[in-house]
Amino acid sequence: MTAEEMTNRYLQRLDKRLRDYEMDLNQTIADIENDYDLGCIGVTEAQWQDIIVLVGGIVQANTRMIHEASECIRTDGEVSGSLLNLLDLAKHFATLDFSEAPLIKQEAKA
Structure with a gap:
């Protein structure tokens, strides 16, 4: 598998994950x-x-806005349930941690 193919596969998976996170965020x-x-x-x-x-x-x-607003929400009152x-979703977006690192390693081995 070429580097270009590996990159394209990764980008397709990332795009799907981002769409899934968008749906989660809207819900x-x-x-x-x-x-x-x-x-x-x-x-x-x-x-x-x-x-x-x-x-x-x-x-x-x-990222800065996400971190600051997240901290303010916690400071201004109790946080539970959907809030x-x-x-949690904001943390993923702030760190861009969509748990794709293991997939990249798998693609590299393939």
Whole structure:
């Protein structure tokens, strides 16, 4: 397998993972809104603002914004359930850790 083929395979897998994370992110945001509407979670005004900044940071791939907003959300109130899921997703985007490293090693061996 050539380096170009290996790179193309990796990029295809990464693209799929990014689309999966996008779907997860959209679902998590919908879950937060639904949980809030049902009274299952209490989100402070400051946390709402930080959630907006966090989602903006994810969309812009701005690592600093993601880290700062994540910390603010935790500081401004209790975090659990769908809000905790959002923070976990944000961590993946901040580190670009989509768990592809093992796949790259497998491709290199093939």
